[in-house]
Amino acid sequence: MIIPLSFFDVAIIGFLAQIIDGALGMGYGVVSSSLLISLGILPVIASASVHTAELFTTFFSGISHFKFGNVKKEIIQPLICFGVLGGIIGAIGLIKLPLKPTKLVVGLILLSMGMLILYHFLFKFNKFCSEGLKKYSINKLRALGFFAAFIDAVGGGGWGPICTPTLVMTGTEPNKAVGSVDLAEFFVTLAITCSFILLMGIGKFNWQLIFALLIGGVIGAPIAAFICKRLPKRLLGILVGILVIILSYRMTIFR
Numbered sequence: 001m002i003i004p005l006s007f008f009d010v011a012i013i014g015f016l017a018q019i020i021d022g023a024l025g026m027g028y029g030v031v032s033s034s035l036l037i038s039l040g041i042l043p044v045i046a047s048a049s050v051h052t053a054e055l056f057t058t059f060f061s062g063i064s065h066f067k068f069g070n071v072k073k074e075i076i077q078p079l080i081c082f083g084v085l086g087g088i089i090g091a092i093g094l095i096k097l098p099l100k101p102t103k104l105v106v107g108l109i110l111l112s113m114g115m116l117i118l119y120h121f122l123f124k125f126n127k128f129c130s131e132g133l134k135k136y137s138i139n140k141l142r143a144l145g146f147f148a149a150f151i152d153a154v155g156g157g158g159w160g161p162i163c164t165p166t167l168v169m170t171g172t173e174p175n176k177a178v179g180s181v182d183l184a185e186f187f188v189t190l191a192i193t194c195s196f197i198l199l200m201g202i203g204k205f206n207w208q209l210i211f212a213l214l215i216g217g218v219i220g221a222p223i224a225a226f227i228c229k230r231l232p233k234r235l236l237g238i239l240v241g242i243l244v245i246i247l248s249y250r251m252t253i254f255r
Helices: 007-024 028-038 043-067 073-093 099-123 125-131 138-155 159-169 174-200 207-230 233-254
Strands: none
Touching (some): 007 043, 028 043, 043 174, 043 207, 073 138, 073 174, 099 159, 099 233, 138 174, 159 233
8 A cells, every 4th residue: 555655755754764874874775765665665666766865865964974073084995995896796786686585694694783782882881982992904894895885785775784883893983983984875875876777777766756855864964963973972882783783673574
């Protein structure tokens, strides 16, 4: 059953999804796609529309995070370079790989990461603060960007849920992890969207839906970046962990 949606209804969905994604570094695609599909929009239309809208929302979100000082520059380049490559390969592989087994594996990975993050920020936060930040391995960041983008293209989501908690667990401040991942996501989303356009054809894109989603997302982007900057680091880390567990539960149970 399709529930009639007005332009305003879809814009609200885009706004709420961006508030969650911009504040916690993940969830825009999962939240908006889930809501649209649950209201009767065909999955293929919802997915294509959300990915295209993300081009604009990730751009404004990344710029907002950069202005609020939520970006760590040394993280960005390796994530982008190998994330773009992983996204293109993932989009090509989507037509060949079985969807359900892939999402099950990703869901289990996210569940483990979410539980580790919760444990870290609930019981080991003081030790985390005293030890400070760890050094970054460029090769590990490259591998992270490639894997997260590949899963995002194949599974319809996963860039934020994989990148953000991984960076947090390596010692990155939660707001820096969220901001850096959001800024890099624009370039990855651009690569994935262009790949889908070439593979599927532009005729499957619902431009009215896309415009409503991006309007809501663009409005929500600076608000979310401000929330991310102001939230206490411990609370932000705990919220990231909880959201990862929720996303993993959804992927393993309902997909």
